[in-house]
Amino acid sequence: MLLVQLIFNGLQTGALYALIAAGFSLIFGMTRVFHAAHGATFTIAGYAFYEVYSVAHLGWPAAALTAIAAAALFGVLLDRWVYAVIQRHEGSFFTVFAASFGVAIVVQNVIAMAFGRGLVTITTPLSKSIELTSGLFVAPMTAIVLLTALICFGLLQYLLTKTNLGIGLRALGENPVLIEVYGLTQRKLSQYAFLIGSILVVPAAILTAATTGLNPSMAHHVMLISLAATIVGGVGSLRGAALAGMLLGMAENLCLAIIDPQWSEAVTFVILFLFILFRPGGVYGRAVTT
Amino acid sequence: MKSVIARFALANAISLGAVLLASANAADVTVGAAFPMSGDNAEYGQIFSSGANLAVEHINADKKLSGKLNIVYEDSQATPAQGVIAANKLVNVSKVPFMLSAFTGVSKAVAPIGQRTKTVIVNGGGVGPDLATLGEYFWNTIPLANFEVRVIAPYLVKEKGLKRVALIYVDDPLGQSILKELGTELPKVGGELVGSFSIPTTAQQFSGVAARVRDVKPDVVYFATYGNQEVQLIKQLRDNGISQPLASYSAVDIPSVQALPEAKGVYYTSQQIDWNKQDPTTKRMMTDYQAKYGKKPTTYVVNYYNSVLLFGELAAALEKAGKPITGENLLAQRKATPSFEFAGSTVSFEADGTVKAPIQIMEVAGDGMGKLLVPGK
Numbered sequence: 001m002l003l004v005q006l007i008f009n010g011l012q013t014g015a016l017y018a019l020i021a022a023g024f025s026l027i028f029g030m031t032r033v034f035h036a037a038h039g040a041t042f043t044i045a046g047y048a049f050y051e052v053y054s055v056a057h058l059g060w061p062a063a064a065l066t067a068i069a070a071a072a073l074f075g076v077l078l079d080r081w082v083y084a085v086i087q088r089h090e091g092s093f094f095t096v097f098a099a100s101f102g103v104a105i106v107v108q109n110v111i112a113m114a115f116g117r118g119l120v121t122i123t124t125p126l127s128k129s130i131e132l133t134s135g136l137f138v139a140p141m142t143a144i145v146l147l148t149a150l151i152c153f154g155l156l157q158y159l160l161t162k163t164n165l166g167i168g169l170r171a172l173g174e175n176p177v178l179i180e181v182y183g184l185t186q187r188k189l190s191q192y193a194f195l196i197g198s199i200l201v202v203p204a205a206i207l208t209a210a211t212t213g214l215n216p217s218m219a220h221h222v223m224l225i226s227l228a229a230t231i232v233g234g235v236g237s238l239r240g241a242a243l244a245g246m247l248l249g250m251a252e253n254l255c256l257a258i259i260d261p262q263w264s265e266a267v268t269f270v271i272l273f274l275f276i277l278f279r280p281g282g283v284y285g286r287a288v289t290t
Numbered sequence: 291m292k293s294v295i296a297r298f299a300l301a302n303a304i305s306l307g308a309v310l311l312a313s314a315n316a317a318d319v320t321v322g323a324a325f326p327m328s329g330d331n332a333e334y335g336q337i338f339s340s341g342a343n344l345a346v347e348h349i350n351a352d353k354k355l356s357g358k359l360n361i362v363y364e365d366s367q368a369t370p371a372q373g374v375i376a377a378n379k380l381v382n383v384s385k386v387p388f389m390l391s392a393f394t395g396v397s398k399a400v401a402p403i404g405q406r407t408k409t410v411i412v413n414g415g416g417v418g419p420d421l422a423t424l425g426e427y428f429w430n431t432i433p434l435a436n437f438e439v440r441v442i443a444p445y446l447v448k449e450k451g452l453k454r455v456a457l458i459y460v461d462d463p464l465g466q467s468i469l470k471e472l473g474t475e476l477p478k479v480g481g482e483l484v485g486s487f488s489i490p491t492t493a494q495q496f497s498g499v500a501a502r503v504r505d506v507k508p509d510v511v512y513f514a515t516y517g518n519q520e521v522q523l524i525k526q527l528r529d530n531g532i533s534q535p536l537a538s539y540s541a542v543d544i545p546s547v548q549a550l551p552e553a554k555g556v557y558y559t560s561q562q563i564d565w566n567k568q569d570p571t572t573k574r575m576m577t578d579y580q581a582k583y584g585k586k587p588t589t590y591v592v593n594y595y596n597s598v599l600l601f602g603e604l605a606a607a608l609e610k611a612g613k614p615i616t617g618e619n620l621l622a623q624r625k626a627t628p629s630f631e632f633a634g635s636t637v638s639f640e641a642d643g644t645v646k647a648p649i650q651i652m653e654v655a656g657d658g659m660g661k662l663l664v665p666g667k
Contacts, residue, residue: 002501002502002505005501006498006501009497009498009501009530010498012497013495013497108328109328112328112332116333116336116546117332117333117335117336118333118518118521118544118545118546119518119521119522119546120546121521121525121550123551123552127529128528128529129529129530129531131531135504135505137500137501137504137530137531139529139530211526211529212494212495212522212525212526213518213521213522213525215330215518216332217328217329217330217332217518218494221492221494252495252498253495253497253498256498256499256501256502260487260488261487261488261489261493261498261499261502262461262487262488262489262490264493264498265490265492265493266490
C-alpha cells in the first residue's frame, strides 16, 4: 500500500512541477531570455491570491483573477522595462540574466516587508486527505491539481498549434530573424510569450499556497524545479516540460519506498545529471549542429 | 602673518580632529549579530533582532556605557557557510568584541572564529547539545535540547501513554543531536523510537514522508526542524492523514506555528520565563516590547534581550574598572560575576558557558502564546 500511496503523492507533486515549469520553459524556449525572475512571478501570484482570498475574504474567483492580473502585469512590465531596454543596448544573455536575478531578489525582499518572513498558508478542506482504503490517503486537491494540469497543457497545446499567435511564438523560438520577413515583430511576440508564461504559473502558485504554503524565499525552489524540468524535457518543448515535471515528481516520491527521505531531493539532480551526460537535448530536444 | 594664521589654523584643525577622534572612540561601542535576515528562516532573525534592538535602546537610554552602543547585523541565512562569512566580517571589519549567534549549525561554524580572535559569541536560539563544548568564548543564554528531550520524553510516555515515537528530523547538527537524545532517553522511560526519518534543510514536500511515518504506526510524531520548514511539515502531516499527536522542541515558539490551525495541540518544550517577575528590568522589557511591537515577547526575544543586556553589564563593569572592552576582559568579567538579574530570570553561568533554566511543557493553543501544561522544575 505504501507504493500505491507514493504513486498518488508522486502524481500530485509531478503535476505541480509540470505546471511550475511550463511558464519558464515557454518563455526561455521562445525568447531565449533566462527569466530567473519566473520564481518571483510565482511568489507574486501566490501572495496576491492569499491577500484577496484569506485576508480580504473576497472569494476564490476574485482572488484568482487578482493573481492572474498581478502575474501578467509583472511579467509583461519586466520584459518591457528591463529586458527590452537591455536588449536594445545589445546587452548580453548574462546581462539579462543578472538583471532578472536582481529583480527576483528585490521582489523577495519587498514581499518579506509587506507580508512578513514567515510561511503563510491557505486553509481549505480540499487539501485534507480522505482514507480511500486502509492506508491509502488521497486529498481532493490531488484530483484538482491533475485536472488543472491537463486543462492548462491542453489549452496551451491548442494555442501553440492551432492559432496564428502560437505559430508566431514557435517561429520566434526557431528563428527570430526570419519572422520579421513575415511582418511579425520580435518585441511584440516576446511580450505575448511573457504574458502567457507568467499567467501559466498562477495555477501552480495557488495550488502550492493551499498544499505547502508560501514564503518570500520560495522563488529559488521554483526556479530549480523549472530549470531541471526544462533541461530534462528539452528547451522550448512544453510536452517535454510536462513530462519532465511529472517524472521528477514521481521519482522524488517513489524513491521513498527504498531510500531515506533525506535523499529524495537529490534524486531530481541525479536525473538531471544523467540527462546532461547522456541526452543533453532533453526528452524532446533536438540535436543542434553549428 | 600668513604663516602665523596658517599655523594657527593647522593647530586648530589637529586639535579639533583629536577631539573628534576621542569622542568617536568614546561613542562607538559596537557589538554584532549574525542572524538569518533572509531565506527560509528570516522570521527568526526578525524575532531575535527585536529583542536585541530593545536592549540596545535601554542601555543607551540608561547611559550605561560612556558612549553609545551600536549593533551591526550580518545575514547568516541560517547556514554555516554564510554564518562564517558574517562572523568574519563582524570580527575583522567591524572589530566587535562581542557578537550574537543563532542556530546550531551556524553557531558551531562560527565558534572557532570567536575562540581564535578572542571574541565573545553568545547564542540565544540554537539548542544543539554540542553548543556546550565550543570553548570558553562561546556562551549560551538558552538551555540546550538535551534538557528539552529529557523533559518531554517521560511526559509523552508516562503521562500520555504515547510509547511508540516516530521522529522526523532535519539533517543538520540539531536534528542529529535530537535523534541521539531520543534514542537514549526513550528506552529509559519505557518508550520506543519506532522510526526516524531525516529530511534535507531545503525540503518542502512532505506527503511522501507522511506516508512513511504512517507505515510505522507511531503513537506520537516528534519533529525536529525549524522555520518555514516546520510550518510546512506540520500542515502536510495533518493534510496527509497523520492524526496522531505531534511533539517538538522550543523552535515551535514562533508566530507562524502558533497561528497555524493545523498546529493546534502540538506538545512542545521551552525554557520557563517568569513573565510576572516583579523587578524593574522584566517590567520595563515587557511594557516597552508590547508598546513597540504590539505583542508579547517570546522566549527568543527575552534571550536576545538578555544577551545584549549581559554585554551592557559586563562592559559597564569594565569601564568602571578602567579596562578596555575586549573579548578577553568580557570573559574574565563574566567569570567574576556570580549571577545576573535579567528579564524573566536570574541567570548564573555554568563553567562551560551555558545557563540552566527550568523547562516547561506547552501546547499550541492557537492564541499565539501557547498553553502551559507542565511548569518547569
